[in-house]
Amino acid sequence: MGRVLIIGAGGVGQVVTHKCAQVPEVFEEITLASRTLDKVKNIASQINRPIRCEQVDADNVPELVKLINDVKPDVVINVALPYQDLHIMDACLETGVHYVDTANYEPRDEAKFCYRWQWEYQDRFKKAGLFALLGSGFDPGVTNVYTAYALKHHFDEIHELDIIDVNGGNHGYAFATNFNPEINIREVTAPCRHWEHGDFLETPAMSMKMQFECPEDVGTYTMYRLYHEELESIVKHIPTIKRAQFWMSFSDNYLKHLEVLQNVGMTSIEPVHFNGVDIIPLQFLKALLPDPASLGPRTKGKTCIGCNIKGIKDGKPREYYVYNICDHEECYREVKSQAISYTTGVPAMIGGMMIIKGLWKGEGVFNMEQMDPDPFMDALNTHGLPWKEIFR
Ligand code: NDP
Numbered sequence: 398m399g400r401v402l403i404i405g406a407g408g409v410g411q412v413v414t415h416k417c418a419q420v421p422e423v424f425e426e427i428t429l430a431s432r433t434l435d436k437v438k439n440i441a442s443q444i445n446r447p448i449r450c451e452q453v454d455a456d457n458v459p460e461l462v463k464l465i466n467d468v469k470p471d472v473v474i475n476v477a478l479p480y481q482d483l484h485i486m487d488a489c490l491e492t493g494v495h496y497v498d499t500a501n502y503e504p505r506d507e508a509k510f511c512y513r514w515q516w517e518y519q520d521r522f523k524k525a526g527l528f529a530l531l532g533s534g535f536d537p538g539v540t541n542v543y544t545a546y547a548l549k550h551h552f553d554e555i556h557e558l559d560i561i562d563v564n565g566g567n568h569g570y571a572f573a574t575n576f577n578p579e580i581n582i583r584e585v586t587a588p589c590r591h592w593e594h595g596d597f598l599e600t601p602a603m604s605m606k607m608q609f610e611c612p613e614d615v616g617t618y619t620m621y622r623l624y625h626e627e628l629e630s631i632v633k634h635i636p637t638i639k640r641a642q643f644w645m646s647f648s649d650n651y652l653k654h655l656e657v658l659q660n661v662g663m664t665s666i667e668p669v670h671f672n673g674v675d676i677i678p679l680q681f682l683k684a685l686l687p688d689p690a691s692l693g694p695r696t697k698g699k700t701c702i703g704c705n706i707k708g709i710k711d712g713k714p715r716e717y718y719v720y721n722i723c724d725h726e727e728c729y730r731e732v733k734s735q736a737i738s739y740t741t742g743v744p745a746m747i748g749g750m751m752i753i754k755g756l757w758k759g760e761g762v763f764n765m766e767q768m769d770p771d772p773f774m775d776a777l778n779t780h781g782l783p784w785k786e787i788f789r
Contacts, residue, residue, distance in 0.1 A: 398423050399753035402470035402494075404455050404485060406431035406475035408576060408690040408734055409499065409534070411440045412742025413476055413731035413749075417778060423750050428468045430455075431477070443733055455481040461488035472493055472749045476742070478577060479503040486518055490525055497748040499526075499534030499741055500580070503625045506666065510584070510626040516762055521697045523761040530757070531764050533748030534741040535702055535721075536562055536643075537627035539782065540743075541765035542709040542773045543704040543719045544631055546602075549770055551717050554637040555705040560625065561616050563611055563646045566725045566736060572654035572686040575737035579679055582664050585645070587657065590624040592632045592641040603652070607644065611701040612787065613722055620644035630764035637708070658682065689738070696725040696735040716789040721782050731781070740782060747776045 399665045401424050403413050411429065417424040429437050430451035441448035453464050465473065465488055475485045475498040482502035489496040501513045515531055522529045532538050540560045548555055564575060574581040589605065590597040605622040625643035632638050647655075659666050663682045668675040703720025721740070728739035750764075751757035756772040765773075777784055 398425055399471040400424075400426040400428070401472055401474060401749050401753070402428045402465065402468050403474045403476060404428065404441055404453065404481070405475065406433065406436040407476065409476040409741045409745065411443075411690065412732050412734050412738045413474055413745045414448060415444060415734075416743055416746040417749065418444045418448065420746070420750065421446065421521065422713070423753050425598045427433075430464060430472065436716035442586050442690060451534070456484050458484050458487050458491070460487060462491050465489070465492040465494055472497060472672050472752045474745050474749045476745055479580060480505050485513060486515065486529060489527065489529070489597055490518075490521055493525060493527065495527055495752050496522075496743060497531040497533050497752065498531060499538060499745050501532060501537075503580075504581070509588055510587070510624065510629075512626065512629055519762045521665075526751060526760050528752060528757070528759045529762040530752065530759075530768075532627060532630070533744050533765060535744055535782075536560060536625060537630070538741070538744040538748075538765055539721070539777065540702070541627050541631055541706055542613040542768075542770045544635065544706065545766040545768070546770035546774050547704065547706045547717055547719060548635060552706065552708040552710050552715060555635055555638045555706055556637060558631065558641040559705040560641075560643045561620060561701075561703055561705060562644065563609065563615065563701040564698075564737065565616050565618065565621070565646070566696045566700065567610070568687075568696040568735075570687055570692075570695075572651065573692060574689060575692065575735065576741070578683045578686045578689070582682070583654070583656075583666070584625075585623060585647070586659060586664050587624060589622050591622060591643070592628055592629070592638065594639055597628075598669050599730050609644065609646075611722075612718075612720065612785070613701075615701045615722060616701050618646040620646050627764075631766055634764060634766050635668060690734070693725075693729045693733055693735045693738075696729070699724050700736045700740060702740065718787045718789060719784055720787075721777070721784045723782065743780055743782050744773075744777070747773060747780060750776065
């Protein structure tokens with residue numbers, strides 16, 4: 398049916414490649430390209446189907462254009478880093494190919510999550526008749542689709558949204574991050590912003606917490622409120638929302654290490670001159686920490702990510718929780734990755750599948766909640782991320 402070009406051979410890229418390979422009737426030809434060819438080949442070697450392997454610097458638009466023209470994909474799935482988003486979008490525009498990613502663009506020198514840069518591509522994608530699907534991971538991604546599904550089927554108006562991301566997994570290291578450490582630490586050390594009565598309110602990082610009891614005996618976790626990029630698009634597209642917050646679980650151990658690293662300046666993105674070279678402390682820290690892709694075989698436990706939503710249905714107040722539980726060890730058995738990469742890679746594959754199958758169409762730049770949630774929700778059930786609902 399179609400050809401896909403996946404860019405980025407990291408933890409998420411590995412899952413996307415495995416999951417595309419599991420759906421040969423949609424993804425007839427698969428190319429994986431990344432900066433380091435060995436990593437591409439290593440992923441391809443795990444899969445029982447031919448995967449074309451390419452090396453590319455995704456910050457180099459002419460190089461990307463040459464690759465895309467050669468591969469002729471129907472869709473590019475970008476699972477490199479957020480820094481590459483605009484370059485890959487430029488290359489898709491130049492070659493006339495649809496685009497999917499899982500994280501919004503960030504400039505390297507400023508830890509700022511904001512859709513402005515990518516939304517500015519709206520007119521160019523529209524004029525070219527191309528579809529750019531932003532944030533097709535779990536959060537952003539599935540959380541946006543959950544919210545759109547709730548609005549379509551269970552609410553007349555949504556008033557409150559709490560996105561609750563629990564990782565009850567344990568990898569046994571004193572300190573490691575479950576996805577790219579640089580991106581992860583930039584995210585959790587940024588000031589918190591949440592939506593309340595028509596505006597984003599800023600509070601210090603990690604200053605607000607709550608206890609959350611997961612369903613199905615996953616456990617009770619301490620959740621910290623932080624800013625997450627889907628809040629920006631969801632409150633724009635669902636304007637009845639009066640309050641929207643994002644919560645993530647962190648272990649005491651993770652927070653203890655993070656506090657010390659922050660206090661000594663190791664999480665800074667300001668260059669430090671050392672022995673004749675400029676070093677960015679956070680990038681150096683990344684080099685010391687375990688590669689997230691290596692956590693797969695050692696992580697045990699479950700993730701539980703969902704949306705708790707309050708609003709009105711037929712004039713009456715309603716509270717609704719929709720969630721997925723994912724087991725780290727089961728993910729590793731299936732695709733040799735832990736659940737954080739798995740829960741991101743499956744929706745990225747589904748985003749590509751929605752486009753190739755023509756179930757989601759658009760001209761311009763779209764966030765997930767703008768699309769019909771139903772075919773995506775069905776695909777989650779059949780491709781490894783089944784969801785459940787609780788009416789409270
Ligand atoms: P990794 O760091 O494991 O992988 C990123 C990959 O991109 C690496 O293989 C890296 O190459 C490659 N890459 C980086 N720069 C370039 C470049 N200039 N050209 C070509 N390839 C490049 O990250 P993850 O797999 O953990 O994360 C991938 C993306 O998924 C990130 O954008 C992350 O923010 C996003 N994400 C989204 C989530 C969601 O739920 N929406 C959750 C988790 C992650 P090399 O190996 O050579 O360094």
